[in-house]
Amino acid sequence: NAGVTQTPKFRVLKTGQSMTLLCAQDMNHEYMYWYRQDPGMGLRLIHYSVGEGTTAKGEVPDGYNVSRLKKQNFLLGLESAAPSQTSVYFCASSDGGFTDTQYFGPGTRLTVL
Amino acid sequence: AQTVTQSQPEMSVQEAETVTLSCTYDTSESNYYLFWYKQPPSRQMILVIRQEAYKQQNATENRFSVNFQKAAKSFSLKISDSQLGDTAMYFCAFMILNRDDKIIFGKGTRLHILP
Numbered sequence: 001n002a003g004v005t006q007t008p009k010f011r012v013l014k015t016g017q018s019m020t021l022l023c024a025q026d027m028n029h030e031y032m033y034w035y036r037q038d039p040g041m042g043l044r045l046i047h048y049s050v051g052e053g054t055t056a057k058g059e060v061p062d063g064y065n066v067s068r069l070k071k072q073n074f075l076l077g078l079e080s081a082a083p084s085q086t087s088v089y090f091c092a093s094s095d096g097g098f099t100d101t102q103y104f105g106p107g108t109r110l111t112v113l
Numbered sequence: 114a115q116t117v118t119q120s121q122p123e124m125s126v127q128e129a130e131t132v133t134l135s136c137t138y139d140t141s142e143s144n145y146y147l148f149w150y151k152q153p154p155s156r157q158m159i160l161v162i163r164q165e166a167y168k169q170q171n172a173t174e175n176r177f178s179v180n181f182q183k184a185a186k187s188f189s190l191k192i193s194d195s196q197l198g199d200t201a202m203y204f205c206a207f208m209i210l211n212r213d214d215k216i217i218f219g220k221g222t223r224l225h226i227l228p
Contacts, residue, residue: 042117042204042218043158059215090158098208098216099146099165104158 002026004105006091012111013081021076021108023091031094032074033102034066036087043090049074081112115140117207119219126195127227134190134222136205144210147188153201164188200226
């Protein structure tokens with residue numbers, strides 16, 4: 001039981017490049033989330049999913065897209081990376097929604113030059 | 114707009130002491146949840162404790178307890194018998210019931226437990 005895993009752990013992009021962050025969970029959770037964490041700030045919700053095939057916008061969705069084609073995977077895409085997207089990205093999952101315990105992955109540190 | 118304020122950017126205490134981290138929030142809603150999350154140097158976020166606003170009894174999880182004062186909109190975390198493994202960033206978070214897109218985190222308090 002690996003919990004929540006994220007791929008990759010680190011990435012450096014040039015402005016305008018695209019990439020996809022992969023989140024996988026093996027707990028059969030319905031809900032999955034993508035957050036970003038910037039220095040001196042708490043987490044901010046980017047997008048989330050309440051089940052396979054569904055996605056919804058969070059607090060800071062602009063510049064990101066997501067997909068939940070399989071229940072265990074939640075992908076975060078950056079189509080045209082910008083320096084403002086330099087951050088640490090966390091994926092999380094939970095069984096019964098936001099008020100249930102969210103299990104977090106180890107994070108992905110992304111730098112956009 | 115809902116906000117969460119953690120007024121202590123950084124704290125240090127000796128091992129085995131008790132420490133209290135403060136958190137205040139602002140909302141006009143009456144049904145909500147409050148959370149404390151811990152982020153150790155490994156970066157992975159861990160839920161420490163959760164409180165439903167409609168419950169008057171303060172939540173407790175082993176050495177961790179909260180002092181929830183709804184009227185004052187205060188939600189402090191007390192760590193008793195602190196251990197070296199408690200060294201981490203601690204985030205207070207707030208969420209309105211049935212508003213899934215609105216979980217608000219504070220900026221965090223960095224806690225150092227000194228040997």
